[in-house]
Amino acid sequence: MGTKRSWEGQPLELYPQDTIMAEAESESAPSAPSAPSILSIFENFRDELDEHHDRRERIIKKSRDITALSKKIIFALQRVRATNQPLPPKIAQENQTRFNQIHELFEAVVPEQLGINGWRYQRQISAGIQEFIEALSFDHYLRTQTLITHAECSARIPSQILVSEEDYLMGLYDLTGEMMRFAVLSLSSGNASAIQAAENTASESEKSTVASSQGGIVVDLRAMRAGFEALSLPPRHYMFRDMAKKMDVMQNSVEKVERAAYGIVVRGSERPSGWTPDLSGAVEVASY
Amino acid sequence: MIDQRIFENLQTKIDEESTVRDELHEIVHTLARRGRSTQAILSRAHSTPADQLKPVLDDVTKEILAQKEEVARLKAVADQHPFYKYNGLWTRELQNLVASIELTAWLGGLQEHKGPSSTSFMTIEDVGKFLDIPVNLKEQDAFHLTIEEYLLALIAMVEELARLAVNSVTLGDYTRPMQIGNFVKELFAGFQLLNLKNDILRKRSDGIKYSVKKIEDVVYDLSLRNLVPKDNSSA
Numbered sequence: 001m002g003t004k005r006s007w008e009g010q011p012l013e014l015y016p017q018d019t020i021m022a023e024a025e026s027e028s029a030p031s032a033p034s035a036p037s038i039l040s041i042f043e044n045f046r047d048e049l050d051e052h053h054d055r056r057e058r059i060i061k062k063s064r065d066i067t068a069l070s071k072k073i074i075f076a077l078q079r080v081r082a083t084n085q086p087l088p089p090k091i092a093q094e095n096q097t098r099f100n101q102i103h104e105l106f107e108a109v110v111p112e113q114l115g116i117n118g119w120r121y122q123r124q125i126s127a128g129i130q131e132f133i134e135a136l137s138f139d140h141y142l143r144t145q146t147l148i149t150h151a152e153c154s155a156r157i158p159s160q161i162l163v164s165e166e167d168y169l170m171g172l173y174d175l176t177g178e179m180m181r182f183a184v185l186s187l188s189s190g191n192a193s194a195i196q197a198a199e200n201t202a203s204e205s206e207k208s209t210v211a212s213s214q215g216g217i218v219v220d221l222r223a224m225r226a227g228f229e230a231l232s233l234p235p236r237h238y239m240f241r242d243m244a245k246k247m248d249v250m251q252n253s254v255e256k257v258e259r260a261a262y263g264i265v266v267r268g269s270e271r272p273s274g275w276t277p278d279l280s281g282a283v284e285v286a287s288y
Numbered sequence: 289m290i291d292q293r294i295f296e297n298l299q300t301k302i303d304e305e306s307t308v309r310d311e312l313h314e315i316v317h318t319l320a321r322r323g324r325s326t327q328a329i330l331s332r333a334h335s336t337p338a339d340q341l342k343p344v345l346d347d348v349t350k351e352i353l354a355q356k357e358e359v360a361r362l363k364a365v366a367d368q369h370p371f372y373k374y375n376g377l378w379t380r381e382l383q384n385l386v387a388s389i390e391l392t393a394w395l396g397g398l399q400e401h402k403g404p405s406s407t408s409f410m411t412i413e414d415v416g417k418f419l420d421i422p423v424n425l426k427e428q429d430a431f432h433l434t435i436e437e438y439l440l441a442l443i444a445m446v447e448e449l450a451r452l453a454v455n456s457v458t459l460g461d462y463t464r465p466m467q468i469g470n471f472v473k474e475l476f477a478g479f480q481l482l483n484l485k486n487d488i489l490r491k492r493s494d495g496i497k498y499s500v501k502k503i504e505d506v507v508y509d510l511s512l513r514n515l516v517p518k519d520n521s522s523a
Contacts, residue, residue: 042478227295
């Protein structure tokens with residue numbers, strides 16, 4: 001019969017020491033627990049986690065609905081052709097209905113976001129808020145040609161729901177995409193007033209027919225770009241993760257509009273009526 | 289017209305937040321450093337026979353108590369801000385600490401802090417009481433230990449126990465793998481009660497079954513060779 005050996009090659013026996021150890025063990029490591037106790041603890045955990053997941057999903061659903069409605073508002077606003085004027089009644093009315101629906105959705109989220117849960121589910125509602133701010137700021141810009149402030153955004157959302165600076169900032173980034181699309185669409189449809197706006201910057205050298213009383217979209221976009229670029233963020237800031245990407249898209253948008261304005265200034269005088277500048281390259285609009 | 293004040297205000301807010309973040313970060317950094325030394329000491333348990341564990345446990349307890357002070361410091365600062373806003377900064381270190389506490393308690397340390405419950409591990413309430421922090425707050429917005437953090441810490445402990453089962457055998461201790469086997473199987477049964485969604489808890493708890501298998505393999509090897517101590521043969 002062979003001898004059992006330990007890994008060191010020592011002959012192995014059940015030393016009496018083992019029993020001593022076993023005793024020491026049973027002293028130090030508590031004796032086997034009664035099963036129902038562990039199970040009841042975990043049942044309690046299960047209920048808590050279920051509640052958390054359910055709430056989380058309800059919020060995500062609402063957030064998606066808010067996003068969808070906001071996108072519709074933005075699409076409707078892209079049909080507008082003039083800035084700094086009241087919106088055409090039809091579009092204004094359509095959007096009012098949607099704003100009301102969004103408001104109801106936000107109201108429905110309020111009970112889910114009370115107290116500590118505000119930040120707990122911030123990430124879930126955040127996408128909806130960002131898209132809503134994009135719609136709201138675009139609407140605000142078209143009517144007044146100014147940027148909506150953070151406080152004004154918060155005022156449009158039930159006070160219990162957090163509107164973080166991040167959401168606001170991200171909404172503004174997306175706004176630049178909408179402004180670009182608006183400017184480009186206006187140019188390609190040959191609409192005079194938007195071209196005036198775009199042309200405004202160059203109007204001294206170019207004997208432009210119009211000196212728009214307001215700053216043009218190009219000027220505004222440039223100012224926004226400068227503002228965005230001046231922001232200094234701490235490195236590895238988790239809240240601004242997708243900032244770099246947004247920054248890229250935003251810079252592209254600004255350049256696209258700048259090129260469009262350039263096209264009008266350079267070739268504008270020889271432009272036959274109905275001519276539209278060549279805007280080669282796909283029109284990218286950030287849509288998150 | 290773009291009002292540049294909008295961007296100036298944003299910058300102010302971002303700066304304010306960075307200050308808070310830096311302050312918390314500094315504490316978490318200390319907590320992490322102490323946590324590593326706790327874990328270093330605790331890993332000596334893998335090479336120490338059960339009857340000589342006492343000095344190791346004493347050393348670990350000292351480190352854990354030092355970490356507890358850092359947690360108190362963290363709590364004082366974190367309580368001034370929304371909990372879930374900054375929770376991500378310290379959650380990892382807090383989990384590591386709780387895992388160390390649980391493992392120490394399982395090995396026989398920190399016994400005076402275990403509650404009267406019949407479980408062989410420290411319940412979330414026990415841990416909260418020991419660290420002097422609230423647990424599972426649902427209304428009040430204050431620093432606390434969340435259920436998820438506690439469960440993740442238990443999973444980390446299970447992984448460590450799977451390693452300990454193997455190393456116990458190497459040390460010639462055939463009793464401990466049985467105890468570990470029983471305990472982990474019970475915990476595993478508990479985890480199976482949870483309805484997990486696709487999140488970190490799901491990912492980590494999927495790993496328990498591998499730990500269970502590792503331990504069962506050890507138990508199997510011992511049983512096959514008749515090395516299971518008789519008084520524990522029920523395992």
